[in-house]
Amino acid sequence: MSALHFDTLVWHWPIAIYLFLAGVSAGAMFFAVLLKHFVLKHNAYQSGFVQAACIVAPVAVMAGLGILVLDLTKPFDFWKILVFYNPTSVMSMGVLILLIYQVFMFMWIGITFRKPVDAWCEKRFPIVLKLTALLARFEASTTGLLVIFSLALGAYTGFLLSALPGYPMLKNPVLPLLFLASGLSSGAASALLGGVLLKGSPNGKEVHFIHKVEIPLILVEIVLIFTFFMGLVLTGGQSKIAAFNAIGYGFWGWVFWIGIVGLGLSGPLAMNLFMTATSKRKWAYVAGTACISLIGVLLLRNFILYTGQMTIA
Amino acid sequence: MENSKRRFLKGTCALLAGASGASLLATVNASGSVKAEPDVKYALIHDETKCIGCRACEVACREVNNVPEGVTRLEIKQAGPFGEYPNQFYHFSRKSCQHCEDAPCVNVCPTGAAFIDKQTGIVSVDAWKCVGCQYCIAACPYQVRFINPVTRAADKCDFCRETNLAQGKQPACVAICPTKALVFGNLKDPTSEVVQVLRSNPTQRAKVDLGTRPKLFRIVAKSGEVTL
Numbered sequence: 001m002s003a004l005h006f007d008t009l010v011w012h013w014p015i016a017i018y019l020f021l022a023g024v025s026a027g028a029m030f031f032a033v034l035l036k037h038f039v040l041k042h043n044a045y046q047s048g049f050v051q052a053a054c055i056v057a058p059v060a061v062m063a064g065l066g067i068l069v070l071d072l073t074k075p076f077d078f079w080k081i082l083v084f085y086n087p088t089s090v091m092s093m094g095v096l097i098l099l100i101y102q103v104f105m106f107m108w109i110g111i112t113f114r115k116p117v118d119a120w121c122e123k124r125f126p127i128v129l130k131l132t133a134l135l136a137r138f139e140a141s142t143t144g145l146l147v148i149f150s151l152a153l154g155a156y157t158g159f160l161l162s163a164l165p166g167y168p169m170l171k172n173p174v175l176p177l178l179f180l181a182s183g184l185s186s187g188a189a190s191a192l193l194g195g196v197l198l199k200g201s202p203n204g205k206e207v208h209f210i211h212k213v214e215i216p217l218i219l220v221e222i223v224l225i226f227t228f229f230m231g232l233v234l235t236g237g238q239s240k241i242a243a244f245n246a247i248g249y250g251f252w253g254w255v256f257w258i259g260i261v262g263l264g265l266s267g268p269l270a271m272n273l274f275m276t277a278t279s280k281r282k283w284a285y286v287a288g289t290a291c292i293s294l295i296g297v298l299l300l301r302n303f304i305l306y307t308g309q310m311t312i313a
Numbered sequence: 314m315e316n317s318k319r320r321f322l323k324g325t326c327a328l329l330a331g332a333s334g335a336s337l338l339a340t341v342n343a344s345g346s347v348k349a350e351p352d353v354k355y356a357l358i359h360d361e362t363k364c365i366g367c368r369a370c371e372v373a374c375r376e377v378n379n380v381p382e383g384v385t386r387l388e389i390k391q392a393g394p395f396g397e398y399p400n401q402f403y404h405f406s407r408k409s410c411q412h413c414e415d416a417p418c419v420n421v422c423p424t425g426a427a428f429i430d431k432q433t434g435i436v437s438v439d440a441w442k443c444v445g446c447q448y449c450i451a452a453c454p455y456q457v458r459f460i461n462p463v464t465r466a467a468d469k470c471d472f473c474r475e476t477n478l479a480q481g482k483q484p485a486c487v488a489i490c491p492t493k494a495l496v497f498g499n500l501k502d503p504t505s506e507v508v509q510v511l512r513s514n515p516t517q518r519a520k521v522d523l524g525t526r527p528k529l530f531r532i533v534a535k536s537g538e539v540t541l
Contacts, residue, residue: 010451073445084424092423166454
């Protein structure tokens with residue numbers, strides 16, 4: 001059996017990229033909200049990190065949806081997913097969550113960047129000022145709902161796979177939590193990477209805050225991965241076989257131990273602890289840590305998707 | 314700040330109340346319009362003790378349902394040969410849609426293109442509604458679904474619901490079987506052959522532990538190997 005082509009493989013890497021991008025978007029929006037409310041308050045729009053998150057989130061979610069549509073066998077019929085709904089289908093409910101999430105995402109970005117938007121539109125399109133004023137009245141509700149829907153989107157990427165009863169490794173209640181946690185940390189990483197690229201200070205208070213949240217988040221991820229595989233092994237039968245097929249010898253075993261556990265989790269954890277302990281937050285440290293964190297999450301999505309489909313019930 | 318928090322909470326509560334009210338209303342409406350239980354529920358028995366592996370069923374299915382080359386709705390799996398000459402034998406088993414009562418493919422389909430026909434209990438596909446996300450193919454624990462290269466939609470056995478059954482005939486595979494190894498009929502009719510055979514023979518269904526409640530039964534032939 002080859003690692004990338006086998007009989008029971010139905011969904012291949014574009015789905016993993018889509019799951020990754022949806023998680024990045026949800027995580028970036030989540031951390032943008034946290035940064036604004038706990039660190040930056042009304043000056044949030046001046047921060048490179050918030051700007052980066054607000055660019056990454058819409059681009060990632062739309063690129064993800066684009067990949068999803070192109071991966072259909074009938075891409076031009078994608079509108080049927082938007083017209084017909086099935087309440088028992090995780091995918092159908094996910095489409096609903098994605099649509100509502102995007103509405104609140106753009107509303108929140110509009111509210112956060114009200115000052116520069118107003119300044120730019122004052123002479124050219126005075127009508128926009130009325131719109132931003134209206135949006136600003138609903139800031140609290142928009143923020144609350146955006147947080148709820150970003151968390152829902154992050155968890156949805158896991159539920160999408162855990163709704164497949166034929167694959168014992170994917171039919172796992174820990175998977176949505178694992179994907180939520182790793183999605184949030186990938187969002188944080190993309191905000192950090194984009195932030196330092198947009199001339200945000202690598203020693204700024206935003207970086208301090210994100211690192212403070214990221215360290216426990218990575219620890220939670222490690223616990224979730226451990227629980228995920230412990231649960232499979234203790235369930236026995238095909239679940240146990242699936243677990244050992246995934247993390248044992250072979251291509252995906254290397255990806256798991258070196259790429260995910262080593263590079264994607266231990267690396268960022270060590271770097272975050274180092275940067276917190278020594279207060280040395282250089283541009284290269286912050287950007288490098290964010291990069292390996294993102295690579296780790298992308299590998300995790302591919303690893304779960306492929307190894308999950310290797311063993312059937 | 315306090316004020317906006319309260320407004321947010323109020324708004325969310327109103328939204329939740331509205332949503333639950335709407336779903337409640339939908340259930341009430343649905344339960345009001347439900348008719349008496351349908352009196353037809355089709356099932357199929359594959360008697361492996363009678364199957365000789367001639368594959369006439371595969372050919373008949375392809376012809377009647379216009380299934381393109383390269384894909385198939387039904388497959389006879391062959392294992393063996395077992396035993397020493399002259400007491401050698403093969404083991405044949407049927408791989409096709411199990412017509413689950415609680416079908417994973419129907420549960421996951423985002424558009425409702427995969428559905429259970431209420432009149433007959435047959436799991437079916439609306440090729441027009443299908444967008445080809447392949448969620449159903451991944452969800453099926455029996456690996457019987459495929460993308461039809463002509464319609465680009467998910468496809469599988471539907472007991473000839475749109476072809477032979479609609480013309481009052483038996484499904485193509487059942488009609489063609491030279492050894493009468495396939496028994497098709499209505500589970501709700503106590504006098505039907507399918508019920509008689511089920512009552513008088515021990516049968517098995519695949520992967521029942523997944524809770525899918527399949528309606529494809531097999532009368533198991535003597536097996537050539539011991540699997541643990």
